[in-house]
Amino acid sequence: MQTSNSSPYNMANPLRREVVRLYRNLLYLGREYPQGSTYFRERLKASFMKNKDVTDPEKIKKLVAKGDFVIKELEAMYYLRKYRTLKKRYYDPEK
Amino acid sequence: MQIYKSGVVTDGVKHSMNPFCEIAVEEAVKLKEKKLIKEVVAVSCGPQQAQETIRTALAMGADRGIHVEVTGKDYEHLGPLQVSKIFAALAKKEEAQLVILGKQAIDDDCNQTGQMTAALLDWPQGTFASEVTLEGDKIKVVREIDGGLETIKINTPAVVTADLRLNTPRYATLPNIMKAKKKKIANMKPADLGVDVAPRLEVLKVEEPPQREAGVKVETVEDLVARLKDTGRI
Numbered sequence: 001m002q003t004s005n006s007s008p009y010n011m012a013n014p015l016r017r018e019v020v021r022l023y024r025n026l027l028y029l030g031r032e033y034p035q036g037s038t039y040f041r042e043r044l045k046a047s048f049m050k051n052k053d054v055t056d057p058e059k060i061k062k063l064v065a066k067g068d069f070v071i072k073e074l075e076a077m078y079y080l081r082k083y084r085t086l087k088k089r090y091y092d093p094e095k
Numbered sequence: 096m097q098i099y100k101s102g103v104v105t106d107g108v109k110h111s112m113n114p115f116c117e118i119a120v121e122e123a124v125k126l127k128e129k130k131l132i133k134e135v136v137a138v139s140c141g142p143q144q145a146q147e148t149i150r151t152a153l154a155m156g157a158d159r160g161i162h163v164e165v166t167g168k169d170y171e172h173l174g175p176l177q178v179s180k181i182f183a184a185l186a187k188k189e190e191a192q193l194v195i196l197g198k199q200a201i202d203d204d205c206n207q208t209g210q211m212t213a214a215l216l217d218w219p220q221g222t223f224a225s226e227v228t229l230e231g232d233k234i235k236v237v238r239e240i241d242g243g244l245e246t247i248k249i250n251t252p253a254v255v256t257a258d259l260r261l262n263t264p265r266y267a268t269l270p271n272i273m274k275a276k277k278k279k280i281a282n283m284k285p286a287d288l289g290v291d292v293a294p295r296l297e298v299l300k301v302e303e304p305p306q307r308e309a310g311v312k313v314e315t316v317e318d319l320v321a322r323l324k325d326t327g328r329i
Binding site for chain 2: 021025029087089091
């Protein structure tokens with residue numbers, strides 16, 4: 001990912017690390033995505049690229065917060081999926 | 096999944112921490128966060144890939160790891176008896192006060208390792224724990240049993256095995272995995288602990304369960320009796 005020295009990117013520079021970190025964390029979580037990691041990666045990249053020209057720091061912070069929310073959602077989904085599998089396999093009586 | 100006559104092929108299959116053991120690690124880390132215990136040591140027995148599982152435990156909050164290396168045929172035949180011998184030896188060596196593990200592994204469903212470890216150490220055990228409370232030098236364990244919950248109080252040192260509802264394990268996120276790379280994993284072999292991992296069981300065969308046939312509906316009791324006679328059931 002390249003940054004230019006022109007002013008829009010300079011303003012967003014401290015946030016750039018946040019954005020990169022968010023991307024990496026989401027990519028890591030995407031490995032276990034139900035529809036496959038490739039599916040996830042394509043959509044992750046598309047959603048980040050859609051916002052690549054955003055320069056307002058407030059807007060960027062909001063987008064990063066939304067990304068953090070998605071991380072929490074994914075973690076919850078993975079946990080529930082595991083919990084439900086185990087419950088069904090070991091705890092639900094035979095119907 | 097490939098099943099051969101004498102076992103399940105695991106080459107190239109991605110392995111991950113046994114879900115019940117994830118719950119055990121989470122409980123240990125929670126106890127440390129409450130400052131009720133000093134240190135969490137994560138142990139795994141197996142080939143090189145076992146280190147990844149230990150790294151996950153470290154990422155969840157364990158302080159250090161111990162990898163007991165077991166490979167090849169030894170690993171194929173590694174079962175609860177051998178693992179519990181290793182755990183017992185380590186618990187003594189590390190002067191552990193609490194050994195906590197999942198109630199059973201979801202690949203062999205033995206539900207034996209915790210119990211055997213406690214027996215080898217002559218320690219009390221709180222199995223199928225859905226709640227663990229440290230009370231001074233005793234542990235109160237609420238156990239999930241058929242028909243409800245049983246609360247017991249046991250002395251320490253003790254062995255506890257984790258059941259599904261003990262807690263919600265945290266996800267080992269990428270930042271935590273990176274931080275955990277600084278934590279140490281010690282390497283050793285069963286022989287270093289004086290443990291013999293020779294198998295005591297021989298697997299004769301592994302088969303898929305028979306296909307379930309569709310049920311048949313009958314109209315009357317007479318029909319039912321006739322059908323049962325037909326198929327030689329009565």
